[in-house]
Structures are given as structure tokens and as C-alpha cells.
Amino acid sequence: MQSNNSKTYELVLTALFVAIIVVMASTPLGFIPLVVINATTLHIPVIIGSLFLGPKKGGFLGGVFGLTSFIKSSLTPTPSAFAFSPVAALTMLPHDTVGQAIGLVFKSTFIAIVPRILIGVVPYFVYIGIKKAISSEKKLVVGSVINVVVSFILGFGVFAFFNKMISEGKVGMGVTAAQIIGVVVGIAAFAAIEYLFMNKDAKALGFITAGISGAMTNTLLVMGSIYLFYRIPYSEVLQIEPSALMGVIGGIISFNGVIEAIVGAVIVYLVGIVLDKIKPAGVYSGKNTKIKAVDNKVQSSKMAQ
Secondary structure (H helix, E strand, O other): OOOHHHHHHHHHHHHHHHHHHHHHHHOHHHEEEOOOOEEEOOHHHHHHHHHHHHHHHHHHHHHHHHHHHHHHHHHOOOOOHHHOOHHHHHHHOOOOOHHHHHHHHHHHHHHHHHHHHHHOOHHHHHHHHHHHHOOOOOHHHHHHHHHHHHHHHHHHHHHHHHHHHHHOOOOOOOHHHHHHHHHHHHHHHHHHHHHHHHHHOOHHHHHHHHHHHHHHHHHHHHHHHHHHHHHHHHHHHHOOOHHHHHHHHHHHHHHHHHHHHHHHHHHHHHHHHHHHHHOOOOHHHOOOOOOOOOOHHHHHHHHHO
8 A cells, every 4th residue: 555655745746747747738848949840848747757656647647738739729720730629620621420520529539638648658668668677687688789779769860850950951061971970879879878777877778768668659649640540631731642641751750759759768867867766766567676787797797607
């Protein structure tokens, strides 16, 4: 059973995250201007809440995020608001029967709410999975493999960022230079994360991976659902052929999604290591497996036996 102090802590933290989500959704604080993109940060409180409050409360916070999107798209509709608001969908899209109207309500509600709920669920289980993996006897290999994937995403995101600036004429460099910068950043990220993993705090890998998984859950599910449910009307908004929409969505995922994943990884890690000192993340799995830095001496002694 949870102590009264634990319940109070969870209640206060949940209320705090709800307030943060509402404020961020209502102000420009929900976006970080990055020259060629406004990276959304609305999913970050949901990810952090998932890690420290568990998947149920994380899902609740994701639902709050989805509800703010639902309300905002209904009150201040944009040309694509129908994807996130059944009110906008019924107003903007044709429907001749009750069945079609119900279909529009279901589709828009699904896109606005369900992917956002999963933002509060997926990172928790990713973190728990990473925690168990790097607490096993094969943590050196598993941790390094995960680090390679994370570092590739970070390096690719930096390359995509500079490549976008090049295509828009905002920097005077070639694509090759952007590729080199991306590779250098990827290698530097691998070295930094590996150092933390081996010598300082292996939790870094868990927090960073959880941040990336939460951000990509949002991007992949929202854009995938839009393609599945609203391929033709969304193509009309973008003024492209429906057959070209997949390419556009792929570009959004590989650029916007990756950039937002990097932002999410950094902020989740920085906030996570602070909150973790108050109460450890991922303790809701039933067994609090501690994540510690890899002890090379212990590993060496095991290998020698």
C-alpha cells in the first residue's frame, strides 16, 4: 500500500503537470522556435509524468493534452482543424448521413486523444525495459546497442535541421557539410552517453530513450492516423495529390518528429535526473530495480571467473 506522503506527492505532481500542460497549450510556451521549425514541447510533461507517476496517471496526462488539442482546434480552427476536432470536422467536411457524421466524430476524437494517451504509456514501459536490460548481465552490450540507436537519431536530427536550413537558403554550406556535422554530433553523443552509462549515471540512457519514444509515439500515431482517416481532405489542405501525401508525411516524421524527439530527450533527461533524486522513476513496475553506473571492475572480475 502507498503511504499518505506518497499519495500526496503523486497528487501534487499530477496537478502540477496538468497545470503545465494547460498553460503550455494556451501560450507560446508549448513551442520552441528553432529557426526553421517550432518544435512542440507539449508532450514532454506527459512523458515525465509517465516515468514518475506510472502509466495510468501518464495516460491521464496524455488525455489532458489531447483534450487541450481538441478544445483549441474547436475554438480557433485552422484549415486542418478537422483532424483534431469533431466540431470542426462536422463543420468543414461533408456528411450526408448520421453514420458519416458519427464516423467523423470518431476519427477526429481518436486522432486528438488516443495517440496523446499513449504518450503517457509507451515511455514508461520503454524506461522499464531499458532499466531491466541494463541491470542484466549483458548490460554492457545492450546499453551500447541502445546508445548506437539513440546517437544515430540525434545525429540524423542535426543533419535534417541543417539540411532544411540549407534548402531554405538560411546558411551558406553544402549538404556534405551538414552530413559531416550530423556524423560528428552522432559520434559525440555516443561518447557522452556511453561515458554517463559506464562511469556516472546509467539512468541517462533510460531517460533519453523514454524522451525519444514518447515524442515519436506522438508524431507517428498522429500523422499515421491522419493518413489513414483523412488522406484526401488533408491532401486538399496541403494542395497536393493524395498519392503524394505519404511522402509529405514521411518528411514530417523524419524532420519534425526527429527534431522534437531530440528536444524531448534532452529536456526529459535534465528534468528526470532532478526529480529522480526526490523519488526514483519507474518504481511502479512492482519491483524497484536500481540503475547504477556500470562498474568496470565488477564486470572484469565476473569475466575472469
